[in-house]
Amino acid sequence: MSDDVKEIFRRAKEGKSIFVDRDSLNPNFLPDSLPFREGQSKEIAEILSPILLGSKPSNLLLYGKTGTGKTVVARKVLKTLKDTAERNNLVVAYVNARTESTEYRTLAEFARSLDLPKDEQIPFTGLSTGEVVERISRQIKRNGMHAVLVLDEIDYLVREFGDGVLYEFTRSSERMAPGFLSLVGISNDLKFKEGLDPRVLSSLSEEELVFPPYTVEELRAILNERAKVAFRPSAASPGAINLCAAMAGSEHGDARRAIDLLRIAGEVAEREGRKGIDDSCVRQASSKMEVDRVDEAIRSLPVQNKAILYAVSRFDGGTNTGELYLAYSNLCKKLGIETLTQRRVSGILGDLDLLGLVEASVVSKGRRGRTKKIQLLIGREALTKALSEDPAFDFP
DNA sequence: CCTCCACTGGAAACCTAGGCTC
DNA sequence: GAGCCTAGGTTTCCAGTGGAGG
Numbered sequence: 001m002s003d004d005v006k007e008i009f010r011r012a013k014e015g016k017s018i019f020v021d022r023d024s025l026n027p028n029f030l031p032d033s034l035p036f037r038e039g040q041s042k043e044i045a046e047i048l049s050p051i052l053l054g055s056k057p058s059n060l061l062l063y064g065k066t067g068t069g070k071t072v073v074a075r076k077v078l079k080t081l082k083d084t085a086e087r088n089n090l091v092v093a094y095v096n097a098r099t100e101s102t103e104y105r106t107l108a109e110f111a112r113s114l115d116l117p118k119d120e121q122i123p124f125t126g127l128s129t130g131e132v133v134e135r136i137s138r139q140i141k142r143n144g145m146h147a148v149l150v151l152d153e154i155d156y157l158v159r160e161f162g163d164g165v166l167y168e169f170t171r172s173s174e175r176m177a178p179g180f181l182s183l184v185g186i187s188n189d190l191k192f193k194e195g196l197d198p199r200v201l202s203s204l205s206e207e208e209l210v211f212p213p214y215t216v217e218e219l220r221a222i223l224n225e226r227a228k229v230a231f232r233p234s235a236a237s238p239g240a241i242n243l244c245a246a247m248a249g250s251e252h253g254d255a256r257r258a259i260d261l262l263r264i265a266g267e268v269a270e271r272e273g274r275k276g277i278d279d280s281c282v283r284q285a286s287s288k289m290e291v292d293r294v295d296e297a298i299r300s301l302p303v304q305n306k307a308i309l310y311a312v313s314r315f316d317g318g319t320n321t322g323e324l325y326l327a328y329s330n331l332c333k334k335l336g337i338e339t340l341t342q343r344r345v346s347g348i349l350g351d352l353d354l355l356g357l358v359e360a361s362v363v364s365k366g367r368r369g370r371t372k373k374i375q376l377l378i379g380r381e382a383l384t385k386a387l388s389e390d391p392a393f394d395f396p
Numbered sequence: 397c398c399t400c401c402a403c404t405g406g407a408a409a410c411c412t413a414g415g416c417t418c
Numbered sequence: 419g420a421g422c423c424t425a426g427g428t429t430t431c432c433a434g435t436g437g438a439g440g
Contacts, residue, residue, distance in 0.1 A: 343429075
């Protein structure tokens with residue numbers, strides 16, 4: 001053990017690491033150039049450029065699947081805009097609705113970048129969303145701010161909480177004068193506009209841009225570019241890069257996945273003390289990513305969800321709601337935790353299905369009713385290992 | 397062709413833990 | 419302190435239903 005540790009440090013010290021610049025493979029890294037996205041970058045720049053002359057640019061919607069470069073292009077262009085502007089009343093904010101997880105927190109995060117006066121800052125709870133919008137509008141008005149809000153995963157926001165806030169924003173532009181707010185919405189879902197209030201829709205999508213998936217060749221070029229910066233020269237074999245590109249390409253041209261894959265393959269190679277990254281490192285990286293995803297998903301589950309998952313794992317070859325609920329109730333008694341109602345358990349089962357941890361599909365058994373057919377989709381060992389960290393599951 | 401089981405899943409109300417204004 | 423507001427998770431209530439067995 002300590003020998004391994006020594007070895008790691010020794011290698012790092014001698015500069016024998018495969019990595020030269022690990023950060024350049026970070027999901028949040030902003031590269032100098034964004035190949036295959038010059039067109040979109042230019043178009044966004046053009047749409048936003050009126051702001052440099054003090055007038056309000058059109059609102060803008062960016063569409064595309066995950067890993068097609070929407071976020072990185074938006075952030076890059078906005079950063080350049082901010083750097084070019086001489087006025088300091090230009091404010092550029094970036095908020096991801098999914099990571100903020102609620103409407104309120106999304107607004108609060110936006111408000112934070114507006115630098116509200118002390119007595120108007122947004123507490124983490126307690127205000128109505130209307131009040132938060134009000135404070136944001138006031139601040140923009142007071143300082144004559146020219147604000148651009150990049151609202152990432154706007155489809156999530158609308159799906160979960162409706163378009164109320166967007167409506168408020170589009171409506172309150174008079175209240176913000178002489179300042180203004182332009183929205184750059186980013187959506188993974190091409191159909192998200194369908195449920196939108198027509199007034200919101202017409203204002204929000206004054207301009208629209210679609211980001212197509214990257215082709216395998218494009219992914220390869222992107223990876224080559226990044227690999228040059230991230231690794232020692234020729235540390236990443238062309239074969240490994242091709243494989244990363246092919247694996248990510250076969251999904252839906254997801255560049256983020258491709259880059260993650262390459263980074264983890266690099267980590268695998270380094271851990272094994274290899275000089276370079278080859279195909280096998282990439283394959284290992286791919287399965288490691290899957291294992292990590294599952295492990296992380298289980299660990300971050302609330303106790304009740306864990307208990308239900310554990311109860312599911314007690315059945316070989318699947319079970320159904322009634323049977324599971326019985327097993328779950330017994331388990332709760334044994335663990336000394338609260339027992340939820342069957343309705344709730346059914347709901348949680350749906351969540352676990354969405355996470356890909358179990359499969360829960362509704363089946364009809366004729367005279368003997370309908371139920372959910374439930375099956376564990378993950379290895380029992382992986383589950384036990386992930387659960388063992390939780391003190392609530394501390395049984396013999 | 398009809399019945400009727402064992403649920404499903406929507407809707408609303410409730411609870412806790414917080415903050416606002418008056 | 420009263421009477422509002424928020425987020426989240428949960429409970430309560432209940433109408434709805436696919437299809438095997440009659």
